[in-house]
Amino acid sequence: MSVLIYVNHINGNIKKSTFETACYAHRVAQLAGAAEVVALSLGTVSETDLAALGNCGVNRVLSDTNPVFNRFDSGVHTKALAAAAKAVNASVVVLSHNSSGKAIAPRLSVRLQAGLVSAATELPQVNGNVFTVRKSVFSGKAFADYSIITPVKIISLNPNSYPVTRGNGTAAVESFNSGVSTADVKIKVLETKSLSDTIPLPEAELVVSAGRGMKGPENWGMIEELASVLGAATACSRPVADVHWRPHHEHVGQTGITIRPNLYIAIGISGAIQHLAGVSNSKVIVVINKDAEAPFFKAADYGIIGDAFEVIPKLTQALKEFKSQNA
Amino acid sequence: MKLLVCISKTPDTTAKIAFTDNNSRFDTNGVTFIMNPTDEWYALVRAIEIKEQLGGSVTVINVGPKDNETVVIHKALAIGADDAVRIDADPADAFFVASQIAAYAKDQNYDLIFTGKETIDYNGSNIGGMVAELLDLPYVSLANHLEMAGNTATVTREIEGGQEVIEVNTPFVISAQKGMAEQRIPNMRGIMTARSKPLKVVPPLPVTAYTTIAYYELPPQRKEVKLIDPEHPEELVKLLHEQAKVI
Numbered sequence: 392m393s394v395l396i397y398v399n400h401i402n403g404n405i406k407k408s409t410f411e412t413a414c415y416a417h418r419v420a421q422l423a424g425a426a427e428v429v430a431l432s433l434g435t436v437s438e439t440d441l442a443a444l445g446n447c448g449v450n451r452v453l454s455d456t457n458p459v460f461n462r463f464d465s466g467v468h469t470k471a472l473a474a475a476a477k478a479v480n481a482s483v484v485v486l487s488h489n490s491s492g493k494a495i496a497p498r499l500s501v502r503l504q505a506g507l508v509s510a511a512t513e514l515p516q517v518n519g520n521v522f523t524v525r526k527s528v529f530s531g532k533a534f535a536d537y538s539i540i541t542p543v544k545i546i547s548l549n550p551n552s553y554p555v556t557r558g559n560g561t562a563a564v565e566s567f568n569s570g571v572s573t574a575d576v577k578i579k580v581l582e583t584k585s586l587s588d589t590i591p592l593p594e595a596e597l598v599v600s601a602g603r604g605m606k607g608p609e610n611w612g613m614i615e616e617l618a619s620v621l622g623a624a625t626a627c628s629r630p631v632a633d634v635h636w637r638p639h640h641e642h643v644g645q646t647g648i649t650i651r652p653n654l655y656i657a658i659g660i661s662g663a664i665q666h667l668a669g670v671s672n673s674k675v676i677v678v679i680n681k682d683a684e685a686p687f688f689k690a691a692d693y694g695i696i697g698d699a700f701e702v703i704p705k706l707t708q709a710l711k712e713f714k715s716q717n718a
Numbered sequence: 719m720k721l722l723v724c725i726s727k728t729p730d731t732t733a734k735i736a737f738t739d740n741n742s743r744f745d746t747n748g749v750t751f752i753m754n755p756t757d758e759w760y761a762l763v764r765a766i767e768i769k770e771q772l773g774g775s776v777t778v779i780n781v782g783p784k785d786n787e788t789v790v791i792h793k794a795l796a797i798g799a800d801d802a803v804r805i806d807a808d809p810a811d812a813f814f815v816a817s818q819i820a821a822y823a824k825d826q827n828y829d830l831i832f833t834g835k836e837t838i839d840y841n842g843s844n845i846g847g848m849v850a851e852l853l854d855l856p857y858v859s860l861a862n863h864l865e866m867a868g869n870t871a872t873v874t875r876e877i878e879g880g881q882e883v884i885e886v887n888t889p890f891v892i893s894a895q896k897g898m899a900e901q902r903i904p905n906m907r908g909i910m911t912a913r914s915k916p917l918k919v920v921p922p923l924p925v926t927a928y929t930t931i932a933y934y935e936l937p938p939q940r941k942e943v944k945l946i947d948p949e950h951p952e953e954l955v956k957l958l959h960e961q962a963k964v965i
C-alpha cells in the first residue's frame with residue numbers, strides 16, 4: 392500500500408503546491424500505515440528536481456516523459472494517474488486543489504471509485520478503513536468533517552494549508568509508461584498566457600487587495616508598488632473586477648476565489664459578507680479604511696483608520712526601510 | 719445545439735451559517751435559498767446566449783427535493799431555459815449527484831454540458847469532472863470564455879499562474895466562471911412563460927455516496943482589532959514582523 396501524489400509543474404518547474412502535497416502525503420502515509428509515498432510526474436521535469444521531492448518524504452517518483460503530457464488535458468492526466476495508482480497499489484491519492492487538481496481529482500474519483508474530499512485543510516483522522524478529513528465549506532464561513540468510506544481515498548489539499556518542512560532525503564526516480572497515447576488527447580492548446588511575472592493569487596502567502604475605495608483603475612499604481620515591495624500578489628473586490636478596473640482572476644470572495652494567505656491587506660474594501668467569505672481564513676488580516684464603521688474592522692487583526700491615498704505611500708515607505716534593514 | 723446546464727440550490731450569500739443536531743446538519747431555519755451564483759450568472763446565461771446565436775435548446779437539470787422547483791428551477795426557466803429535469807432525491811454527495819446527472823444525460827446526446835465552477839456551500843468543484851468521466855467526455859474546467867463555431871469550441875480556461883486558449887470538439891463538459899457571461903435578470907414575460915415550460919421529474923438511480931459529513935464547525939472568532947495610528951504605519955510593519963511574524 393502506498394500514498395500517491397501528483398507532481399504539478401509548469402514547463403518543468405515544480406510548483407510549491409507539490410511540496411505541500413508531498414509533506415502532507417508523508418504524514419498521511421504514517422497515519423495510515425502505508426509503506427511509501429510515490430509521486431507521479433507527467434511530462435518533462437529534470438531528474439534532479441524530481442529526486443529532491445525526497446526532501447519532503449517522497450520515496451519514489453514515477454516519471455512518464457511522454458510529450459503528450461506537456462499540454463494539459465484532464466482526461467489524459469487522469470488516465471495516467473489511475474494507471475500509476477494501480478501500479479503502486481495506492482490506497483490514498485493526494486493532489487493540490489488548484490486549477491489542475493480541480494480538473495483531475497473528480498475524474499479520478501470516478502475512475503478509481505474512490506471518495507474525494509476537495510479543498511481539505513487538515514490531515515485526515517484515520518479510523519480503520521474510514522478517513523475523516525476537514526475541509527472548508529460555505530466559502531470559508533465554516534469547516535466540515537467529511538468521512539470517506541471507500542477503500543481508496545482521494546484528498547485535494549487547499550493551497551497554503553499545510554506547511555512545507557524539508558529534510559534531506561532523495562527520491563528514486565523511475566521511468567514509467569502510463570499507457571497513454573496521442574489518440575487519448577481531446578483538447579488542443581492554442582495559446583498559453585502565463586502571468587509568470589506575478590505570483591499566482593491562490594498560492595500567494597502575502598496578498599494586497601483593494602476595493603472601490605481606490606476610486607479608479609488609475610490609482611492602482613500605489614497598490615502594485617506596495618505589493619511589489621512586500622513580494623505580495625494583488626487581489627480585488629468584486630465590483631472592481633465587474634467594472635474592469637482589475638482582471639477577473641483577481642476577484643476574491645464567495646463568487647470569486649477563496650484564498651488563505653498568511654497576510655491579507657484589504658484597502659478601501661468595506662468587508663461585505665460575500666467578500667469576507669473568500670478571505671476570512673487568512674492567518675492575519677490588516678484593514679485600511681477611512682470609515683471607522685466599515686464592517687471589515689470586525690474581521691481584522693490590525694487596522695488603520697485613514698485615507699488610503701495618504702496611508703499607502705507612508706506604509707510602502709516604512710516597508711522599504713524595513714526591507715533594507717532586514718535584507 | 720443541445721445544451722444541458724446543471725444547477726444547484728445554495729443558501730443565499732448573506733445567510734447565517736449555523737448547525738443543528740450536535741453540529742451534524744446545516745441549520746436551514748430562516749435561511750433563504752438561491753440558485754448557485756456561478757451556475758446562474760455564467761453557465762446558464764452563456765448556454766442561453768449560445769442557443770440564441772446558433773439555435774437549439776437549453777435544458778436545466780437539478781438533483782433535489784420538490785421545493786427546488788420554486789427556488790431554482792422556475793428562475794432558470796424564467797431567465798430563458800426551455801425545459802427542466804429534476805431528479806427527485808436529496809443530493810447526498812458529489813458522486814451521487816454526478817451519477818444521477820450522467821445517467822440522465824447518457825442517452826440524450828447533449829452537445830455541451832455546463833456546470834458553474836463550484837457551489838458556494840460545499841465548494842467542491844467536483845460535479846463537472848465527475849460527469850465528464852462518467853460519460854467519457856473531455857472536461858474543460860474554470861472557463862471564462864467560450865465561442866462555438868460548428869462543432870468546435872474555443873475556450874479560455876484558467877491554469878496555474880495563467881490562462882490557456884484551447885480548442886475542443888463537442889460533446890464535452892465545461893465549468894464556467896466569471897468572464898463567461900453577464901448576469902441576466904428575468905423579465906415579466908420570462909416569469910410568466912416559465913410556468914408553462916415542461917418540467918420532468920425523474921426517480922433517482924440507486925447510488926451509494928462515497929462520502930458523508932460527520933461534523934461541522936465554525937471558525938474561531940478573531941480577537942479585537944488592534945488599531946494603528948495612520949501617521950505611523952511603521953508601527954504596523956513592526957507588529958507584522960515581531961508579533962504576527964508574517965513578514
Ligand SMILES: Cc1cc2nc3c(=O)[nH]c(=O)nc-3n(C[C@H](O)[C@H](O)[C@H](O)COP(=O)(O)OP(=O)(O)OC[C@H]3O[C@@H](n4cnc5c(N)ncnc54)[C@H](O)[C@@H]3O)c2cc1C
Pocket residue numbers: 601602603604605627628629630631642643644645646647658659660661662663664665666669679680681682685697698699700731755
Ligand atoms: C450574490 C453576491 C455575491 C457576491 N460576491 C462577492 C465576492 O465574491 N467578492 C466581493 O468582493 N464582493 C461580492 N459581492 C459584493 C459585496 O456585497 C460588496 O458589494 C462588495 O464586496 C463591495 O466591494 P468594495 O468593498 O470594494 O466596495 P464598497 O462596499 O463600496 O466599499 C468601499 C470601501 O472603501 C472605503 N473607502 C473609500 N474611500 C477610501 C479612501 N480614500 N481610503 C480608504 N478607504 C476608503 C469606504 O469606506 C468603503 O468601506 C457579492 C454580492 C452578491 C449579492
